[in-house]
Amino acid sequence: MDKTIEEIIQGLTYFNKKFPRTELEQAIERKDEITPFLLSALDELNDDFSIAVENPDYMLHIYAMYLLAQFREKRAFEKLVKLVTNSSGDVDVVLGDMLTEDYGSILYSTYDGNVELLKKVIDDTDVCEYARAMAMRVYSKLYSEGLVSKDDFIAYLKDLAEVSIAIDDYIIGTSIVGVVLDQHLLEMIDDVQKLYETENVEIDMYGDYDRFMDRMNGYRHKTSYVKYIDDVIKAMQWWACFEREDNGKRKHGDEFEIEQVVKDLVEDVGKDVRQMQIITEIKIGRNDKCPCGSGKKYKKCCLDKETVSQGVDYGGKSI
Template identity: 30%
Template sequence: MQALLESIRYNEGKFPRKELQQLIDNKEEAIPHLLAIVEEVINHPDAYLDEPSRIDLIYSLYLLAQFRETRLYPLFIQFLNLPEADMDAFLGDVVTEGVGRILASVYSDDITPVQKIIENEELDEFIRGQGLHALSILVLHGRLEREWVIDYFRGLLEEKCSEEYPTFNAQIISSLADLYGQEAYDVMKRAYEKQLVDTMMIELDDVERILKMPMDVVLENHRKDHHFQFIEDTIKELEWWACFEQERKKPPLLSKVWTNKDNIYPKPTNPAIKVEKIGRNDPCTCGSGKKYKKCCGK
C-alpha cells in the first residue's frame, strides 16, 4: 500500500488510472492512509506547498468523497479553515469545481461546521460560497429540507449582506436560485437595489428568468447537473484534466448554468502544473464586461 501511495504522490504528467483503481479496489485498506495524507497537509501545510508537483491531497479528497468517508468531514472543515491559507495553491480550480461536492459527499448530519465556513468572513469568498453549494446539493438529494435551507440563505442575505463581499452575496443569490428561492425574491431584489451584488456573477434578470420556470423543472435540472452531484467516480472526475497528457476527447459533463442550455464543463487546472489560461472569474476577453465564466467561458 505504501508503494502504491508513493506512486500517486506527484503529478508526472500522466494520469495514474491503474494506481487509483487499485486504491478503489482496496478501499478499506486505503482509507486510513488517505486520511493520513489529509492530516499531514493540515499539520504541515507549508511542506506540502514546498513540493509544487504534489497531487496526492487532491486524489485523497476525491477518493474519500467517493467512498462517502464521513471521517473526512471534520478534517476537510479543518483544512478549509487553515489560517491565511491560499486554497488555490492547494487545490487550483477544485476550489470552485469540487469543494462543495466533496463536502456534501462526506457530510455527517452536523450542519454547524458548514455554517461556520459560510459565515467566516476571514475565509476566501469562494470557499464560503462552496459551503452554500454543499447545502444546495444536500437539499437536492434529500439530505436537508429545502425550506430550512432557503430560510437560512435568506437570513444570510438579510443579516450578513455586506458591501465588502459582493462576490459572496452573489453566491448566496445563486444558491437561492438553485433551489428556486421564490420565497426570498424580495430580499434578493433589495440586495440588487443596494448594489451589494457582483452582477458579473448573476444578475436579477437571471434570477427572474429562473423563477418563471416551473419549480420542479428547475430542481430536476439541477439534480441532473454534474455540479450538483456527489462524487461518484474519481477516475472519471480527474482523468481529463489539462495537466495530464492524454490524447483523447473530454467526456461530456454539464456545466452549472441558469438555463441548463450549455454543456461545456471548464477544465480544472492542477496546482502542481502551471497552466496558462483565462481565469473563470477574470474579465472576458471579448470585452463584454462580464466575467469569463458568465460569457465566452460558458
C-alpha cells in the same frame, strides 16, 4: 502485478504526466487498507500547509480527496472543512481549479451530518470566497435531498441575506441569488431584491434584478452543481496536465501525420502569440477594490470615470 500500499501511496504522492491509473485502481480495490493513509495525508497537510505550498508537484492530498469522496468516507468531512479555513491564498494555491470545480461534490460525498460545520464555512468571511460559495452549494444540495427542512433552509438564507447586506458581503449575496434561482425559492424574492438594491450581487454572474425575475418566471429545473463522486478515474483522467492515454491502440499513418501537423501548427501559433503583448480590457466587479489604488470599492470610485485596462502576456504572465 499488485503493488504494496506503500508503493501505491508513493505513486500518488507527486505529479507525473502519466496518469496513475494502476495506483488508483488498486487503491480502490484495497479501500479498507488505504483509507487510513489517505486520511493521514489530509491531517499532515492541515498541520503543515507548506507540504503543498512549497512543492507544486505534491498531489497526494488531491488524490486522497477524490478517493475518500468515492469511498463516502465520513471521517474526511471535518478534515476537508479544516483545509479551507487556512489562509485564503494558500488554499487557492494548494487546491487550484479543483476548488471551484469538484470541492463541493467532494464535501457532499463525505458529508457526516454536521450541518453546523458546513454553515460555519459559509458564514466565515475569513474563509476563501470560492470555498464559501462551494459550501453554499452543498447546503443547497442537502436541502434538495431532504436533509435540511425547507423552514430551516429559508430561515438561514434570510438571516444570511441580512448579514450580507450589513457587512457588504457580495460573495455570499451572489451565492444566495444562485441558490434562490436553482431552488426556485419564491419566498426569497424580497430578500434578493434588497441584495440588488444594496449592490451586494455580482451582476456579471446572474444579471440585474430584472434578469433575475425573468429567470424565476421562466424557471424549468434546478441546476445540479453538486453530485456524488462515483468514479475518481473518470473524474481526473481528462485533466490537461496528464498525457493522453492511447489504451493500446495503434494510430494509422495518416492519423499520426495529421495529428503531428496540427501539433506543429499549434506550437507555431503559440510562439507567435507569446511574442505579442496585447492590451485587453478586464472586467472589474463593482465590489472589488478600485485598481486606481484609492482603497475604495470600484463602484464608489472610478466606475463611471474610466475603463481600466491591463496588459496581458499570453506567455502566461500578467504585466
